[in-house]
Amino acid sequence: MSKTEVVVYANQDILAAAAAARLVTRLVDVQAAKGSASLVLTGGGTGIAVLSELRASSARDAIDWSRLDIYWGDERFVPADSDERNEKQAREALLDHVPLDPKRVHAMAPSDGEFGDDVDAAAAAYASELASQAGPEDHGDVPSFDIMLLGLGGEGHTASVFPESPAVYETERSVVAVRNCPKPPPTRVSLTLPAIRRARDVWLMTAGSAKADAVALALAGAGEVQLPVAGARGHRRTLWLLDRAAAGKLTKVYQPPTA
Numbered sequence: 001m002s003k004t005e006v007v008v009y010a011n012q013d014i015l016a017a018a019a020a021a022r023l024v025t026r027l028v029d030v031q032a033a034k035g036s037a038s039l040v041l042t043g044g045g046t047g048i049a050v051l052s053e054l055r056a057s058s059a060r061d062a063i064d065w066s067r068l069d070i071y072w073g074d075e076r077f078v079p080a081d082s083d084e085r086n087e088k089q090a091r092e093a094l095l096d097h098v099p100l101d102p103k104r105v106h107a108m109a110p111s112d113g114e115f116g117d118d119v120d121a122a123a124a125a126y127a128s129e130l131a132s133q134a135g136p137e138d139h140g141d142v143p144s145f146d147i148m149l150l151g152l153g154g155e156g157h158t159a160s161v162f163p164e165s166p167a168v169y170e171t172e173r174s175v176v177a178v179r180n181c182p183k184p185p186p187t188r189v190s191l192t193l194p195a196i197r198r199a200r201d202v203w204l205m206t207a208g209s210a211k212a213d214a215v216a217l218a219l220a221g222a223g224e225v226q227l228p229v230a231g232a233r234g235h236r237r238t239l240w241l242l243d244r245a246a247a248g249k250l251t252k253v254y255q256p257p258t259a
């Protein structure tokens, strides 16, 4: 049975530092238990702030970076050197500063990469990449990621699955091309909700009052078509890491003491 937990921090800086510390602990534990670990990254303000905090932490050296697989939950379909690209931001914040095995960094293709501007081909290639990494124990075409980091938008999107968009109705494919996103850039590649739910742990991390309605509705049981983040769950645990402002509209049942 999957558990849902909520932790509220005083502000975004403390949230990012605490999430980075949690990542060290969890990744070290997973590597001790099974040798290697997998981590799915998110874009967005909080997601990148967590990576910067991890880079700044001396505890980061407790992680065996050479035995860590890195994936992305979504990517903006822009040229490789665009500052909007989630991969570029993650590399600058952390990945270029730790001794990862390049073969274990599974990035989504940019719009000037091997598939050119064919976003459907880029999405299909990432689905194949996930399938090639899945083992018999995963019972399907998506690895059981150890930790998936996700952010969310005020309108309820997570990864690049937007409310009422074709992606939110996807039940077969693990990765889809996303067009006409209400938030720029308009073209993206995203894991679908069924693929997100293959993760053991999903950590939903967000800050600011603009996210408070979406957080409260998701935790109150809103439908995923109208609010995709409500459908983002880990099969072991779903952990919401919030600052006080993002937690501001939570009902009593989800109001733990602020850390």
Ligand SMILES: O=C1O[C@H](COP(=O)(O)O)[C@@H](O)[C@H](O)[C@H]1O
Pocket: 042, 043, 044, 045, 046, 047, 074, 075, 076, 086, 150, 151, 152, 153, 158, 159, 160, 183, 206
């Ligand atoms: O565009 C995106 O936005 C969301 C949330 O970002 P935030 O800056 O509002 O926290 C993010 O989760 C997603 O990965 C990204 O592509």
